[in-house]
Amino acid sequence: MSAPFGRSTRCLSARSPVGLLSQLRRNHPVRCPLGERRLSQARPGGQRGPLEGLTVLDLTRVLAGPFATMILGDLGAQVIKVERPGAGDDTRTWGPPFVGAESAYFLSVNRNKKSISVDLKHPRGVGVIQEVPVSRGHTLMSGYGQTGPRAQSPGYDSIASAVSGMMHITGSEDGEPVRPGVAMTDLATGLYAHGAVMAALLQRHKTGRGVHIDCNLLSSQVSCLTHIAANYLNGGQEARRWGTAHESIVPYQGFSTKDGHLVVAAATDQQFVRVCNVLKLNELTNKPEYKSNKLRVQNRRELLHTLSQRFLQEKTADWLREFEGSGVPVGPINNIQEVFSDPQVKHNGLIQEMEHPTAGQITVPGPAVRFSSFAHDKATPPPLIGQHTVQVLRHTLSYSDDVINALLESKAVTQNEVS
Amino acid sequence: MSVGREAAVASAARRPAWTTRGPHSVGLDESSGGALCHHDPGGPGSPGYQGRATRTWGPPFVGAESAYFLSVNRNKKSISVDLKHPRGVGVIQELAAVCDVLVENFLPGKLPRLGLGYEQLCAVNPGLVYCSISGYGQTGPRAQSPGYDSIASAVSGMMHITGSEDGEPVRPGVAMTDLATGLYAHGAVMAALLQRHKTGRGVHIDCNLLSSQVSCLTHIAANYLNGGQEARRWGTAHESIVPYQGFSTKDGHLVVAAATDQQFVRVCNVLKLNELTNKPEYKSNKLRVQNRRELLHTLSQRFLQEKTADWLREFEGSGVPVGPINNIQEVFSDPQVKHNGLIQEMEHPTAGQITVPGPAVRFSSFAHDKATPPPLIGQHTVQVLRHTLSYSDDVINALLESKAVTQNEVS
Numbered sequence: 001m002s003a004p005f006g007r008s009t010r011c012l013s014a015r016s017p018v019g020l021l022s023q024l025r026r027n028h029p030v031r032c033p034l035g036e037r038r039l040s041q042a043r044p045g046g047q048r049g050p051l052e053g054l055t056v057l058d059l060t061r062v063l064a065g066p067f068a069t070m071i072l073g074d075l076g077a078q079v080i081k082v083e084r085p086g087a088g089d090d091t092r093t094w095g096p097p098f099v100g101a102e103s104a105y106f107l108s109v110n111r112n113k114k115s116i117s118v119d120l121k122h123p124r125g126v127g128v129i130q131e132v133p134v135s136r137g138h139t140l141m142s143g144y145g146q147t148g149p150r151a152q153s154p155g156y157d158s159i160a161s162a163v164s165g166m167m168h169i170t171g172s173e174d175g176e177p178v179r180p181g182v183a184m185t186d187l188a189t190g191l192y193a194h195g196a197v198m199a200a201l202l203q204r205h206k207t208g209r210g211v212h213i214d215c216n217l218l219s220s221q222v223s224c225l226t227h228i229a230a231n232y233l234n235g236g237q238e239a240r241r242w243g244t245a246h247e248s249i250v251p252y253q254g255f256s257t258k259d260g261h262l263v264v265a266a267a268t269d270q271q272f273v274r275v276c277n278v279l280k281l282n283e284l285t286n287k288p289e290y291k292s293n294k295l296r297v298q299n300r301r302e303l304l305h306t307l308s309q310r311f312l313q314e315k316t317a318d319w320l321r322e323f324e325g326s327g328v329p330v331g332p333i334n335n336i337q338e339v340f341s342d343p344q345v346k347h348n349g350l351i352q353e354m355e356h357p358t359a360g361q362i363t364v365p366g367p368a369v370r371f372s373s374f375a376h377d378k379a380t381p382p383p384l385i386g387q388h389t390v391q392v393l394r395h396t397l398s399y400s401d402d403v404i405n406a407l408l409e410s411k412a413v414t415q416n417e418v419s
Numbered sequence: 420m421s422v423g424r425e426a427a428v429a430s431a432a433r434r435p436a437w438t439t440r441g442p443h444s445v446g447l448d449e450s451s452g453g454a455l456c457h458h459d460p461g462g463p464g465s466p467g468y469q470g471r472a473t474r475t476w477g478p479p480f481v482g483a484e485s486a487y488f489l490s491v492n493r494n495k496k497s498i499s500v501d502l503k504h505p506r507g508v509g510v511i512q513e514l515a516a517v518c519d520v521l522v523e524n525f526l527p528g529k530l531p532r533l534g535l536g537y538e539q540l541c542a543v544n545p546g547l548v549y550c551s552i553s554g555y556g557q558t559g560p561r562a563q564s565p566g567y568d569s570i571a572s573a574v575s576g577m578m579h580i581t582g583s584e585d586g587e588p589v590r591p592g593v594a595m596t597d598l599a600t601g602l603y604a605h606g607a608v609m610a611a612l613l614q615r616h617k618t619g620r621g622v623h624i625d626c627n628l629l630s631s632q633v634s635c636l637t638h639i640a641a642n643y644l645n646g647g648q649e650a651r652r653w654g655t656a657h658e659s660i661v662p663y664q665g666f667s668t669k670d671g672h673l674v675v676a677a678a679t680d681q682q683f684v685r686v687c688n689v690l691k692l693n694e695l696t697n698k699p700e701y702k703s704n705k706l707r708v709q710n711r712r713e714l715l716h717t718l719s720q721r722f723l724q725e726k727t728a729d730w731l732r733e734f735e736g737s738g739v740p741v742g743p744i745n746n747i748q749e750v751f752s753d754p755q756v757k758h759n760g761l762i763q764e765m766e767h768p769t770a771g772q773i774t775v776p777g778p779a780v781r782f783s784s785f786a787h788d789k790a791t792p793p794p795l796i797g798q799h800t801v802q803v804l805r806h807t808l809s810y811s812d813d814v815i816n817a818l819l820e821s822k823a824v825t826q827n828e829v830s
Binding site: 097216229243256 | 476575590761776779
């Protein structure tokens with residue numbers, strides 16, 4: 001879920017890359033310390049993230065914006081997170097659960113950032129922000145867009161998910177609309193934004209100029225409707241809810257087992273035959289009404305009823321074992337504990353542990369994308385509020401100690417006792 | 420917003436990027452202005468057949484084109500190459516030598532066996548950005564499992580957390596795991612291109628459905644990893660804010676996001692249920708969460724009494740965020756959706772006028788006014804061989820005759 005963005009919330013991309021040439025190491029395997037996820041043989045890349053040397057000024061809060069800037073930080077950019085004194089980012093208080101004084105929510109989307117605490121209502125506070133060289137352009141994230149009839153509506157994932165059609169298409173076949181269990185509209189917007197920022201940086205290499213970027217929840221989710229949208233726009237076909245099932249492929253859905261759920265994706269006739277083999281329901285393969293996918297779709301109710309009854313008779317783990325080697329794609333519907341016990345999840349480095357200055361050891365979901373040229377081994381923990389105010393003023397803006405002290409005294413900025 | 424006239428051309432656009440499959444990430448790259456070639460493989464049984472299969476995924480069709488294929492394949496050229504034919508592989512190797520970016524979603528190991536793996540191609544083109552998209556990753560115990568959004572959504576926990584409170588798990592109504600992966604990939608490709616400016620070298624990128632969706636679990640994951648708190652389904656509701664969910668109305672549904680005490684009071688005002696604001700058990704959000712069943716029952720009954728449009732009107736100016744649960748027709752009738760350019764019309768050479776959801780992101784430096792329609796299969800084979808690889812007509816004809824490549828009758 002998200003809180004309102006409003007017009008004043010920005011993620012600014014700034015600064016030209018510092019012109020360092022990375023030291024290229026040859027023929028050295030890139031190893032991910034958190035797992036054994038090694039990608040190709042070594043390619044010289046100097047272990048530097050692709051965005052090393054770039055600075056991002058981050059004025060976003062809650063989910064979509066912080067998610068985007070976190071990914072930029074994962075890729076090596078320096079992210080300066082500007083927070084209002086006192087509470088800072090709303091999500092710092094969103095719990096339980098807390099780890100020490102830090103909410104798990106805040107920890108999950110704020111690694112690799114520095115926090116400066118600046119009062120934007122104070123003229124000297126605004127002055128500090130203006131001095132960071134961001135004339136290269138900026139990315140504005142909002143609920144609905146920078147202009148238009150809804151531009152003034154604050155952006156909430158829940159509402160954008162409703163307005164954009166996402167809720168209408170999610171839920172059980174005969175049930176009410178629901179929303180995706182995590183704020184995918186917010187996250188898709190963050191993902192669009194992180195890419196857009198880099199596209200703008202690529203362009204800047206050629207033109208020397210920055211651009212303004214408009215990302216919003218509504219557009220992100222509507223674009224993501226893809227074929228659902230095209231079905232309507234071209235065929236006038238309204239969408240509906242399908243639970244875990246697929247409108248045009250049978251059997252392609254979840255089934256309850258004795259102790260959980262399993263998803264089967266049998267998209268071809270051969271795969272359907274194998275499903276029947278594994279289920280020991282071979283008689284189904286002889287029924288003319290199930291011979292082709294088209295027929296199975298037409299006669300879905302009866303077929304799915306038969307399959308459902310059979311799946312209920314055994315446990316998920318037993319079914320998974322019986323399906324091994326069958327060529328039929330299957331998988332369990334994992335709860336969160338099961339997700340993080342999965343060996344592939346561990347292998348992919350998706351359990352990222354870090355030391356936090358006050359909370360101690362924290363664990364967050366790791367970066368999704370791996371590059372052969374560097375390892376994600378330089379991650380820094382999510383910052384305390386205002387942890388890096390003085391550091392940034394000193395090193396990024398080259399302020400003298402006198403100027404820094406004056407700003408601190410005026411309360412235009414604040415510094416955490418931990419730095 | 421005002422949009423500048425000059426085109427934004429990402430540096431990848433100087434030379435075309437080539438791809439097999441991976442339609443979602445390719446769809447995004449093109450929106451930044453890169454010229455991309457989409458490789459349509461040779462047919463059933465050949466590698467990447469799935470990619471071609473979406474051309475047949477319908478109804479609905481527009482002419483002979485499936486709406487599914489049209490929705491994610493604009494701004495691409497299509498060349499038709501048989502990867503089982505050695506000369507076909509040769510064409511791809513030569514293209515990779517002159518391209519910026521290669522995006523693929525074969526099972527790990529398949530392309531290297533054909534001589535088209537990262538190791539082999541970057542030996543010829545050290546600057547190549549090679550983005551692999553798979554179900555579970557390039558290595559590891561599940562690397563050989565084919566990637567299906569449905570299964571990845573299940574394995575990654577997404578289904579477990581989606582559905583009504585007392586109902587079964589469901590999946591998001593569109594393949595958000597697939598799409599999130601495509602979005603991660605498009606960003607990763609551009610990060611790699613940025614790095615190439617400094618180092619001159621390309622990179623191999625590993626994107627996969629499992630990692631994308633697990634990373635997107637964000638706070639749901641952190642709640643478990645740090646607090647041992649298992650997640651559950653909440654329908655449209657929120658675990659820790661009340662009222663913050665959908666309500667059925669007389670003729671549809673409405674979502675209300677009342678996150679503060681003042682907003683709760685305004686909800687009661689609009690609903691003419693002012694007595695609720697005096698009840699001690701609803702005074703704070705924490706209390707409303709504790710007493711949610713009763714409160715939500717009362718609110719639900721009231722919302723049922725009027726139509727969605729009437730409620731929306733009554734909530735205007737109240738400061739409470741609300742919105743209708745739109746079906747797809749309602750989405751594309753929404754004035755903001757139209758304003759944002761999300762209804763993109765194009766002329767297709769055989770299907771005539773087609774309409775697809777437009778690009779999500781707008782830049783001040785260019786307009787999305789040069790979009791080309793999704794290609795017919797092999798529509799640009801000769802064009803690409805001639806202009807990108809500078810093949811002579813003799814060489815092109817020989818390739819066509821050998822069936823290593825095919826050309827659509829429309830070009």
